[in-house]
Amino acid sequence: MACGTHATEQDKAVAEAHRRGWSEGYKSGSESSASLSQSRIERLEQRVKELEEQLDGTRRVYEVSGCQAVEVGGYGYRWRGSDPLEVGDRVLLPENYVSRLRNGPGPTVGVVNKLGTTYQGALSEIVGRAPATGEGS
Numbered sequence: 178m179a180c181g182t183h184a185t186e187q188d189k190a191v192a193e194a195h196r197r198g199w200s201e202g203y204k205s206g207s208e209s210s211a212s213l214s215q216s217r218i219e220r221l222e223q224r225v226k227e228l229e230e231q232l233d234g235t236r237r238v239y240e241v242s243g244c245q246a247v248e249v250g251g252y253g254y255r256w257r258g259s260d261p262l263e264v265g266d267r268v269l270l271p272e273n274y275v276s277r278l279r280n281g282p283g284p285t286v287g288v289v290n291k292l293g294t295t296y297q298g299a300l301s302e303i304v305g306r307a308p309a310t311g312e313g314s
């Protein structure tokens with residue numbers, strides 16, 4: 178191949194084809210690598226999720242001291258009510274330092290998102306069922 182000054186049109190065309198081929202090959206290889214990496218990440222994330230669910234299943238308790246255990250917003254609570262709670266039930270949670278700062282004094286409304294809990298410490302008790310959405314908060 179001649180220098181740029183003495184290159185023929187054919188030399189220039191060959192050089193451009195080489196540059197384009199290298200560029201497209203590099204881009205294709207990068208995309209393929211990224212796709213493979215993304216696929217591997219997704220498989221690993223799925224496996225982690227499966228293992229977390231297995232661990233959760235072995236640690237989850239549904240009754241604590243004769244009370245139903247549930248999770249609301251990721252935190253474990255006890256329920257002494259006669260009718261068991263279900264996922265999606267609205268409940269009144271006891272006031273705590275954070276809820277008082279955010280919502281003022283008194284109980285706050287939460288939604289049961291899981292039955293049982295994996296928390297091993299002392300659980301706060303749910304104050305009661307919250308009124309239906311149309312009846313106020």
